[in-house]
Amino acid sequence: MNDEIRAREVRLVGADGEQIGIKSIRDALQLAIDANLDLVNVAPTAKPPVCRIMDYGKFRYEQQKKEKEARKNQKVVDLKEVWFRANIEEHDYQVKFRNVVKFLNEGDKVKASVRFRGREITHAAIGQRILDRLSKEVAEICNVERAPKLEGRSMIMILAPKNTAQ
Structure with a gap:
């Protein structure tokens, strides 16, 4: 200047x-x-x-x-984590499901994890079913950003709200 x-x-x-x-x-x-x-x-x-x-x-x-x-x-997108267990009961699943829906409606991403303890890791298909069920039930309000994948003793899936996903 x-x-x-x-x-x-x-x-x-x-x-x-x-x-x-x-x-x-x-x-x-x-x-x-x-x-x-x-x-x-x-x-x-x-x-x-x-x-x-x-x-x-x-x-x-x-x-x-x-x-x-x-x-x-500008909106800061947080990553909220919800933990499931391989032998989760129906009511516990519903409570966590409602939390996932609430987080997604607020515009936050959700990291859904199934934690395996002890010998539960040999039945990873159970965790896969839980995460698949969750992704089908919230399919109209979110996109699966990362498909369920086993990492160590956890199976992790990331969900992003539809209005902010690329």
Whole structure:
């Protein structure tokens, strides 16, 4: 900006957005000083570089306001984990199922895990059935982001809400 611009000539854009044309850097700086504004290089890679006459302090303030508003409006997606056991009873399954639905409706991803203890690991098909049943029951509100897969003593599946899944 201003004296830090190192080009000989620049394409100049006025304060109200009109094209002034290609000017030498001295002429452009003089026009900016006469308007009591700054000369800002907005496209340094162009041939010739594009400079604009503007109030740089006001411009930076408005940019920061826009960034703050964008940060305020963005939703942080959490990963919630729900654990199942291989020999889970029906009522316990229903409670955990309702939690999964609640998390998905809030826009969070869900990591559904079946934990195997002791010799239960030899019956991994039971865990597969539990996770398949869960994925079928919540199919209308979510996508399976990662299919059930055995990792150590746990079988893990990740579900993502339909409105935020890629």
